[in-house]
Amino acid sequence: MKPQRCVAQGLFEWPSDEPTVSGSRCDSCSFVTFPAQDACPRCGAVATTPIQLARTGTLWTWTRQRFQPKNPPYIGTEPASEFQPYGVGFIELPEGRIEARIAGDIDQELRIGMPMELTVVPFATDADGTEVLTYAFRPIES
Amino acid sequence: MDDVAIIGVGLHPFGRFPGTSAIEMGAKAARSALADAGITWKDVQFAFAGSYEVDNPDAVVNYLGLTGLPFTDVYNGCATAASALSQAANTIRLGEYDIGMAMGMDKHLPGAFAADPVQYGVPSWYGETGLFLTPKFFAMKIQRYMYDFDITPPTLARVAAKNYRNGARNPNAFRRQELSEEAILQSPMVNDPLTQYMFCSPNEGAAAVVLCRAEIAHRFTAAPIYLKASVVRTRRLGAFEVHSPWVPPERADSPTVDASRAAYEIAGLGPEDVDVVQLQDTDAGAEVIHMAENGFCKDGEQEALLSAGGTEIGGSLPINTDGGLISNGEPIGASGLRQIHELVLQLRRASGDRQVPGTPRVGYSQLYGAPGTAGVAIVST
Ligand SMILES: [Zn+2]
Numbered sequence: 001m002k003p004q005r006c007v008a009q010g011l012f013e014w015p016s017d018e019p020t021v022s023g024s025r026c027d028s029c030s031f032v033t034f035p036a037q038d039a040c041p042r043c044g045a046v047a048t049t050p051i052q053l054a055r056t057g058t059l060w061t062w063t064r065q066r067f068q069p070k071n072p073p074y075i076g077t078e079p080a081s082e083f084q085p086y087g088v089g090f091i092e093l094p095e096g097r098i099e100a101r102i103a104g105d106i107d108q109e110l111r112i113g114m115p116m117e118l119t120v121v122p123f124a125t126d127a128d129g130t131e132v133l134t135y136a137f138r139p140i141e142s
Numbered sequence: 143m144d145d146v147a148i149i150g151v152g153l154h155p156f157g158r159f160p161g162t163s164a165i166e167m168g169a170k171a172a173r174s175a176l177a178d179a180g181i182t183w184k185d186v187q188f189a190f191a192g193s194y195e196v197d198n199p200d201a202v203v204n205y206l207g208l209t210g211l212p213f214t215d216v217y218n219g220c221a222t223a224a225s226a227l228s229q230a231a232n233t234i235r236l237g238e239y240d241i242g243m244a245m246g247m248d249k250h251l252p253g254a255f256a257a258d259p260v261q262y263g264v265p266s267w268y269g270e271t272g273l274f275l276t277p278k279f280f281a282m283k284i285q286r287y288m289y290d291f292d293i294t295p296p297t298l299a300r301v302a303a304k305n306y307r308n309g310a311r312n313p314n315a316f317r318r319q320e321l322s323e324e325a326i327l328q329s330p331m332v333n334d335p336l337t338q339y340m341f342c343s344p345n346e347g348a349a350a351v352v353l354c355r356a357e358i359a360h361r362f363t364a365a366p367i368y369l370k371a372s373v374v375r376t377r378r379l380g381a382f383e384v385h386s387p388w389v390p391p392e393r394a395d396s397p398t399v400d401a402s403r404a405a406y407e408i409a410g411l412g413p414e415d416v417d418v419v420q421l422q423d424t425d426a427g428a429e430v431i432h433m434a435e436n437g438f439c440k441d442g443e444q445e446a447l448l449s450a451g452g453t454e455i456g457g458s459l460p461i462n463t464d465g466g467l468i469s470n471g472e473p474i475g476a477s478g479l480r481q482i483h484e485l486v487l488q489l490r491r492a493s494g495d496r497q498v499p500g501t502p503r504v505g506y507s508q509l510y511g512a513p514g515t516a517g518v519a520i521v522s523t
Contacts, residue, residue, distance in 0.1 A: 008267035023388075034388040035265055042379055042390075061286035063278050063333045070256035073269025088278050090389065097389040099273060112289045123271060134271045 004122065004131045007075075011035060012120065012135040013052065019120045020052035021135050023095065032095040054093045055118040056140070062089035062102060062110045075132065076124045086123070091116050091137045103138040115140040146231045147359035147366035148521065150179025150352035151483040154247075155314040156470040159346055164196045164473075168247035169205035171348035171476070175243065179352040179362050183207045186352070187239040190214050190229045192222035192246040193475035199247055220422065220511020221374055222246060223349070223478025227519060228372040230353050241354045248473030250344035262385045262513045276512060277341060277425070279384040281333030284427025286382075288335065291442035293430060295335055299323035300448045301426040302340045305462050308455060309469025311495040316345055316471040326426075340426040345471030349479035351486075367486050370409035370504075370520040375401040377514030385513045397516035398422075398435040398508060405518040406437070413437035416520075417502035418488045419459060420481035422510040423466040433461070436508050436518070460498045463488060478517055481507035489523050 006014055012021045024036035028045035034053060039046045068076065068083040076083070087102030087110060102110065103121045117140050122131040152174025154167040168191065176183060183206045191199035191213065200213040218225040223246040230244040255276060259269040268274050287293060303323045309315035321339055329338040359366035377383045380394035406412055419438065423429035430448075434441045438459055447453065453461040464470065464484040467477065485505030487493045502523075509517040 007270055008265060011265075011267055031390065061282040061289075063281035063285055063335075064331070065272060065275065065278050066330075066332055066334075069269075069272045069275055070253065073256065073259055073266070073274055074272045075270040076272065086272065088273065088282070090282065096391050099387040101271065101273070112286065132270075134267070 002129060002131050004133055007132050007134045014120050014133065018055060019118055019135065020055055021098065021118060023051050023053045024048040025051045034096065034098050053095055053098065057091040057093040057116055059110060059112055059114045059116050060090040060092040060097050061112060062087060064088070064106060089137065101134060101136040103136040108139065110139070144356040144368040144370070146234050146369045147354055147356045148351055148369055148482070148486055149354050149359055149362040149366055150175040150181070151486045152176070152178055152350045153314050153480060153483050154348040156345060156347035156473060156476070156480065157316040164193060164247040164249040164346070164348065165199065165202050166205065167249070167346065167348035168199060168202045168245055168350070171247070171350040172202060172206055172243060172245055175350035175352050181241070181352065181362065184209055185241055186211060186243050187241050188212045188233055189243040189245065190216055190226040191475070192216045192218070192226040193248050194222065195248050195250060196475070199245070199475065202245070202247070218374065219513060219515045220474055221478065221509045221515040221517035222475050224372065224509045224517020224519060225374055227351065227478065227482065228374055228517070231369050231372050234353060234355050240358055241352065243350055243352050244479060245348065245350035246475035246477070246479045247348035248475040249346040250473060252343065255344060259385070264385055264387065268387055273387065274385065276384055277336070278333045280425045280428055281336045283382060284425070284431060285335060287427070287431050293442070293445055295327060296323060297430060297445050297448050298335065298340055298426040299326040301423065301429045302326045302468055304454055305423060305466045305468040308463055308496055309465025312464045312469070315465045315469045317465070317469050336425050336427060342424055342467035343471045345473055347471070347473040347476050347480070349476040349483050351479055351482055365490060365523065367489050367521050367523060370411065370522050371405040372517070372519045373401045373405040373408065374515065374517045375404065381514065383514035384511070396435055396510070397514055398432060398510050398518070401516040401518040402436045402508065405520050409520040411504060411520060416504045416506045417500070418463060418485060418498050418505045419461045420484060420505070420507040421461055421466070422508055423462055423468050424472070424511070426468065428510070429461065429466065432508055432510065436506065455496055455498055463493065463496050463498060478507065478509045481509070482519060482521065485521050489521065
């Protein structure tokens with residue numbers, strides 16, 4: 001098995017059979033932010049507590065990223081001819097709407113309102129062969 | 143009360159100009175605005191210049207003249223030109239100066255913008271994982287809007303086809319080729335539901351506007367155009383915005399809605415008074431959404447309005463008569479002043495083949511872009 005790393009420390013809890021994404025909750029007004037940050041964008045307080053966001057929600061909107069993003073900031077290094085398009089969406093969770101890659105076949109049917117669950121996917125490979133992982137949501141099989 | 147007038151507008155064509163720098167384009171636009179106003183650079187008492195690519199667009203003085211004037215550079219995302227215009231107008235309102243210039247210039251590489259997400263207040267992983275992209279935000283915004291308000295892909299194609307048609311009549315435009323709705327729908331899908339020909343491209347160009355205190359405008363022209371309002375707003379908590387990986391459950395209107403309402407109030411006018419409109423059409427979907435966000439129709443009415451040709455040059459609500467961003471491209475620093483240039487020509491009835499019929503009195507322009515900033519200007523005869 002190839003070595004793997006998370007794209008950013010503290011972004012999501014992994015390894016885990018049921019990974020969760022990390023956010024923060026304002027100690028003053030309970031406002032939830034993702035990613036976690038130490039200042040509240042609603043009330044300006046500078047005291048927040050880490051939380052883990054819900055793992056399931058519904059698809060609020062979506063698109064497909066069909067052209068290769070520029071590197072940098074994108075860290076995919078595949079030649080343009082090998083670029084694999086990916087889905088992107090906002091998933092409505094109880095705490096708010098989170099932007100994420102959509103895991104699964106690029107041509108899978110996506111519908112606003114469909115149930116989605118969190119997963120972790122490899123999306124790039126470092127020069128030393130290490131796979132880079134990020135969080136994503138995938139449709140829940142009905 | 144009218145306090146600020148526009149007495150000159152100038153443009154360097156939008157497109158790609160190998161060998162010509164952004165600052166040289168800015169100088170050409172400025173000279174053209176000076177000639178239009180019938181003044182010289184020495185008469186300009188202060189200036190604001192906007193650019194994304196050029197750190198110090200005030201270096202345009204190397205070509206226009208080192209007169210020592212106070213000259214301030216501004217950058218404010220896609221609302222850069224609106225910010226230059228607002229600052230110039232406010233400087234006249236402060237009473238210290240009578241005549242000033244707002245200009246914008248840019249020279250972008252082809253392709254979608256690439257930048258460091260950290261500079262936009264979002265973490266590095268957002269760019270590393272391929273999420274720091276503006277086109278897919280606009281795609282997701284119109285995707286949800288189409289779902290909520292029954293807008294169909296042919297309506298998106300109608301917007302783009304109209305803007306190419308208008309651009310074909312504009313000698314300063316970048317893409318001057320008419321395209322059928324079918325060709326637009328059949329072009330490669332870029333970010334569903336938006337196809338290649340539904341998007342504008344970053345490119346090159348410059349624009350400039352000469353402003354003066356309204357009381358002295360008649361020294362320069364028999365037909366000044368008054369700047370009734372020029373407003374910039376940023377996103378509020380709960381708005382669905384570009385470069386934001388999180389939207390809280392609470393909802394807020396977009397900064398365009400906020401800027402629009404403020405501009406109407408300052409101008410003492412409403413959408414029913416507007417005769418010619420320039421909207422930010424980063425993509426065809428953005429124009430559809432912005433029609434409602436600026437008060438020109440209710441959400442969902444775009445479908446019928448577009449199919450009846452209502453936003454054509456001869457329609458009840460002409461939008462992007464010079465081809466908009468889709469046909470002109472987007473040199474960020476100049477884009478909003480191109481809009482003002484077009485509105486001024488329309489209100490002077492000097493737009494040639496693309497002149498709206500009748501006697502237009504009120505023009506309206508709107509900019510929107512990263513990281514959730516909007517600008518609205520209202521001009522009138
Ligand atoms: Zn708070």
